[in-house]
Amino acid sequence: MNNENSKKNEQSEITAQEQAPEQAREHAGERAPERVQEHAPEHAPEHEQSQGTMLINSAQAHGHHHHRNGHGSCLEADAQLIAENPYKKRFPLLVANPHLAFLDSAATAQRPDCVLAAQRHFYESMNANPLRGLYDLSIKATQAIEDARAHVARFIGATPSASSENAADEKRDGFNGSGASDTSATSGTFDTSNAAQEIIFGRNASEMLNLLAYCYGELVLHKNDEVCISIMEHHSNLIPWQQVCRKTGARLVYMRPDEHGIITQDEAQRCINECTKIVSVTHVSNVLGSCNDIKMLASVAHAVGARIIVDGSQSIPHMPIRVRQLDCDFFVFSGHKLFSPLGVGVLWGKRQLLEAMPPFLTGGEMIDSVTETSATWAPLPEKFEAGTQDAAGIYALSSALSFVEEIGYAAMMKRERALVHYTWHALKHLPYVQLIGSPCGREHHGVISFNVQGIHPHDVSSILDMNNVAIRAGHHCAQPLLTWMGIESCCRASFAFYNDKSDCDALITGLQRVWETFNGN
Numbered sequence: 001m002n003n004e005n006s007k008k009n010e011q012s013e014i015t016a017q018e019q020a021p022e023q024a025r026e027h028a029g030e031r032a033p034e035r036v037q038e039h040a041p042e043h044a045p046e047h048e049q050s051q052g053t054m055l056i057n058s059a060q061a062h063g064h065h066h067h068r069n070g071h072g073s074c075l076e077a078d079a080q081l082i083a084e085n086p087y088k089k090r091f092p093l094l095v096a097n098p099h100l101a102f103l104d105s106a107a108t109a110q111r112p113d114c115v116l117a118a119q120r121h122f123y124e125s126m127n128a129n130p131l132r133g134l135y136d137l138s139i140k141a142t143q144a145i146e147d148a149r150a151h152v153a154r155f156i157g158a159t160p161s162a163s164s165e166n167a168a169d170e171k172r173d174g175f176n177g178s179g180a181s182d183t184s185a186t187s188g189t190f191d192t193s194n195a196a197q198e199i200i201f202g203r204n205a206s207e208m209l210n211l212l213a214y215c216y217g218e219l220v221l222h223k224n225d226e227v228c229i230s231i232m233e234h235h236s237n238l239i240p241w242q243q244v245c246r247k248t249g250a251r252l253v254y255m256r257p258d259e260h261g262i263i264t265q266d267e268a269q270r271c272i273n274e275c276t277k278i279v280s281v282t283h284v285s286n287v288l289g290s291c292n293d294i295k296m297l298a299s300v301a302h303a304v305g306a307r308i309i310v311d312g313s314q315s316i317p318h319m320p321i322r323v324r325q326l327d328c329d330f331f332v333f334s335g336h337k338l339f340s341p342l343g344v345g346v347l348w349g350k351r352q353l354l355e356a357m358p359p360f361l362t363g364g365e366m367i368d369s370v371t372e373t374s375a376t377w378a379p380l381p382e383k384f385e386a387g388t389q390d391a392a393g394i395y396a397l398s399s400a401l402s403f404v405e406e407i408g409y410a411a412m413m414k415r416e417r418a419l420v421h422y423t424w425h426a427l428k429h430l431p432y433v434q435l436i437g438s439p440c441g442r443e444h445h446g447v448i449s450f451n452v453q454g455i456h457p458h459d460v461s462s463i464l465d466m467n468n469v470a471i472r473a474g475h476h477c478a479q480p481l482l483t484w485m486g487i488e489s490c491c492r493a494s495f496a497f498y499n500d501k502s503d504c505d506a507l508i509t510g511l512q513r514v515w516e517t518f519n520g521n
Contacts, residue, residue: 052484057435078418085500101469101503106494118399122392148398150196157322159195197380204345205313206236208332211360213240223249226275230255232285235477237311260438261290268300276306283315288437289447298327320409340400344393361386412497419495423504449492457491467510
């Protein structure tokens with residue numbers, strides 16, 4: 001458990017993490033290159049490559065200058081930090097497979113012992129269908145879900161605090177103490193149970209994004225309206241908008257990142273206009289690892305009356321989330337990337353928007369009353385939670401959140417930065433490796449994507465697997481991004497705080513063997 005001093009250090013680490021990209025590069029001893037905004041034609045088709053190839057970097061182009069500007073001492077500090085690993089022992093699968101270098105946490109994270117124990121505890125001590133019984137077990141199961149819902153609300157900053165910033169947000173959004181719309185609302189007190197009602201549970205982030213596309217998108221979109229997304233989106237935040245735009249006659253507009261893999265304010269203002277009704281963007285790219293400035297994007301969207309949806313699936317495992325400070329209108333994530341069991345997704349949305357939306361699925365528990373010819377819907381959150389929820393998974397999600405709170409985001413972020421920075425610079429020394437994304441290793445949040453010259457990513461992954469190194473290879477459910485960059489597929493190593501130096505070294509050694517397999521010594 002963290003003591004008071006470590007909590008102070010945690011806050012300073014989080015502050016450093018939230019610096020602007022240029023400041024982060026300077027903090028890492030890397031000179032921030034001058035930004036050149038590349039303007040694709042307005043509403044450019046998704047297959048256009050434009051300047052996407054600027055995100056493909058050869059090791060030779062990077063050069064071997066890591067000892068300049070204090071890089072040598074930085075790398076030594078990184079290596080020292082990640083040499084020890086007090087965390088792997090908390091993950092049973094990693095304990096049972098001590099020779100495995102698991103570098104695919106962006107696809108799904110490993111589960112700590114407390115999460116596995118929580119799921120088992122639910123089935124052993126309170127296994128009953130929640131909301132459907134007045135007996136003790138069912139009441140316990142129902143309470144377990146509601147306690148988890150309140151925990152999620154606190155964890156992502158959905159519960160307004162007494163801070164002036166949050167108070168201003170609440171006044172603007174029209175909340176009062178009861179959660180009802182009130183244009184004269186002031187900071188005052190806020191019933192946390194009402195904040196919890198803005199948390200919707202589902203199966204995964206994909207389902208939550210589909211819910212928003214169909215229940216909110218179809219509600220507000222008309223012919224010639226626009227939905228603005230980025231070319232970096234996971235298919236889960238792209239295909240639903242394609243379908244809804246096709247159905248409503250709206251247009252789908254793509255923002256392109258700069259050479260650091262980030263959507264700039266100029267690009268946002270170029271693409272978001274008075275026709276835009278919805279902006280839906282990834283917080284952190286699952287391919288580039290770059291982190292978008294959500295507050296800036298929210299400001300641009302709100303200035304023209306649009307609403308902003310954030311896919312936080314790749315950000316919440318690596319950084320603290322405060323949805324009200326981000327000023328987004330909706331935020332989604334998958335629990336399984338945040339150390340909880342598979343099969344639980346979360347949607348947070350502003351109450352007045354959720355209340356205006358029709359349900360996504362219909363059936364049991366999402367109704368208030370039913371007749372032979374009609375039905376009325378239950379209030380939030382039940383309106384969007386038809387059928388039996390994965391109560392054990394939701395209960396275990398709360399345990400995962402407690403686990404993250406125990407470790408502390410600052411400790412996780414510091415370690416993950418060191419893991420990525422150390423591996424990035426090691427990869428730069430392999431002349432046959434092409435790195436993908438920002439040339440600044442510090443701008444990659446938990447993800448390094450790359451290719452090995454002349455060798456298909458599937459072959460790279462298969463040979464690494466024979467050497468007990470698990471990475472992902474393919475298009476990573478981001479085909480438009482890869483097409484824009486001029487590639488069909490790539491390799492991706494993704495990190496969590498439970499990784500260590502031995503995992504990074506195993507990747508480098510494994511890639512050397514990959515090269516030797518195809519090209520000799």
